[in-house]
Amino acid sequence: MSEKQTAQQILKLIGGAENVASAAHCATRLRLVLHDTSIADTKAIEDLDLVKGVFTNNGQYQVIIGTGIVNRVFEAFSQAAGITEASTAEVANMGARGNPLQAVARTLSNIFVPIIPAIVASGLCMGILGYLTTNKLIDTNNFWYHLLDMVSSSAFIILPILIGFVGAKVFGGNPILGATLGGILTHPALMNAWSIGHGYPTAEVFGFDVGMVGYQGTVFPMLIAVWFMCKVEKVTHKIVPNALDIILSPFIILAVTGFVSMVAIGPFGRLVGDGISQGLMFLYTHAGPVAGLVFGGTYSMIVITGIHQSFHAIELGLLGDPTIAVNFLLPIWSMANIAQGGACFAVMFKKRDKKVTALALPSAVSAILGITEPAIFGVNLRYMKPFIGGLIGGAAGGAYVVWTKVGMTSVGLTGIPGLAIVRSESIMNYIIGFGIAFIVAFIASFLLTPKEDKAEA
Structure with a gap:
């Protein structure tokens, strides 16, 4: 089924254009506010080839499509519905329900998410400069050194x-x-x-x-x-x-x-x-691996609420504090994301079903690249026990990266792309933590997940 056909089917199954109050999309999802959510045929939407899951959060009806392809599906959706794209902030406000904590998290998310590209660019440049300087591959009086130094600090200044x-x-x-x-x-x-x-x-x-x-x-x-x-x-x-x-x-x-x-x-x-x-x-200094165990084991649960987007403010505060100047939280979040990918892979191997594989494989790869919503909402939460396995893997990986003091120079990148902003002295321990989170989550999920659920039978 093409992107255009998928968009048309989604529009039909949610009750048509007249049921759409507002619409936008993020990196992976269509974010819709519907006049009446009850008339949407969620089961039929989840059965569409390009759809990896559906859930409702903060009054928003969110359809998980995946990175890249969601842009084309939304374009076809907006054309079919005859609507223009609202900002994600407008959609969040329209879909808001009276939870003060989630309202604060949405506001912080709306402020910091647009800033992330600038911070990532500076952080990536900081990592490159650190590697070149540590290995004496660049002269500190060189023009290129000064240019990289300015780029690496500009977004923070x-x-x-x-x-x-x-x-x-x-x-x-x-x-x-x-x-x-x-x-x-x-x-x-x-x-x-x-x-x-x-x-x-x-x-x-x-x-x-x-x-x-x-x-x-x-x-x-x-x-x-x-x-x-x-x-x-x-x-x-x-x-x-x-x-x-x-x-x-x-x-x-x-x-x-x-x-x-x-x-x-x-x-x-x-x-x-x-x-x-x-x-x-x-906490990081005195609780050590225990803090990593707790944060890594609970992060994916926080992702479900959407509150995790507000953590960018805290991470930037760590980077902006001259006495700290390193992001020690993001490696923990990264381990939690990788673990959900490992759990998703376990579902694919345990179920051995073509339809499950078609959903689980791209979702697992997406999680390893830092986008976890398809894995969490499309696969792991659907069977629940793999999600628990992912929490176990996240806890194990989080404990390791805290124990070995893994730090990052920016915000926003996790999984494999996160290697670009890991401090040079932490890269090996980041990779080891990656392996621990993935393997523990895979084994735990494989053991916990039944080959065939009663509902499937």
Whole structure:
């Protein structure tokens, strides 16, 4: 069945275009908000050749297609339905149901997912530069060294500007003003937090000393600041006359928000971010493999809720903290993803069914490449016991990578692609952890999964 035929069948089986309130797609899934989910024939949709699974989350009816092909299916779907694509943020908001934790996770996801390509590029470059420098393959006075150094640090230096731009869009403000606010908090007149030694300059404001320190590479100060800016912006537009709005409003918004951010929001946000980072560092240092065991064994369950997307904020906080400057969480997540791929392979070998193989093989490969939704929702959760086997493998792999102090230089890449951002001294242990997670998950799932379920019989 072609992508066009699949799209037409999905549209028909969900109740037609009149039942579609909004539609978008992510890397692997059609994300639909339906007026009436009950009329959708989920079983028939799951039986379509190109569909790897269907589930409902946060009011969204999500159809798992797979990387690459989902773009073509959605294009055909939108043409058949006569609709235009909404942003994933709009779909998330339309499908929202009153869980505050998931609402916060969705908001953080909508802010940080668009930023990931820039962070991945910088992190990948940082890994290459580290390898070249460690093995003395590049002269530190060379032009290429300086270029790679600038590329590897640029996204982290201007991270508040990126957060300001995207965050303002998500919170309903002016993205240019959001980016400008990020520029204020990273202005060259402020001392770079990465270069602070034993002291930093201060300025007196109403009898209080305010540190003249920038927020390069930080996350939480800018998140709070851009949220506050959007609130100020809405109030300002209401009270400023229309004739003066374009002149006075931007000045008032940036002056008020800039002052409050420097005096209160920035220091408070830094305190929150440092507290989270140092707390995790304490667990990582003192709990060691036990922390990896717990995090690796529970991560795939968190993926089901969608809350995992909010972890990018915490990971960026680790990278932006000069005392840590390494992402030790992502290797754990990577082991959990690989384990679900191993569990998916086990289903294929245990069932020995052509239809199961056609679904499980590409889903398992996708998980090993870092995209786990097809494996989790399309295969492992369908039989449940392989999912448990995947949790066991994730726990084993997570414990190993924490024990051996595997670290990454960026966010977003797991599985085999994650090798590109693993610190050079950790690559071998990352590969060993990969093997442990995969093999343990495969064996556990193979032993737990019956060859034939009662439902199948």
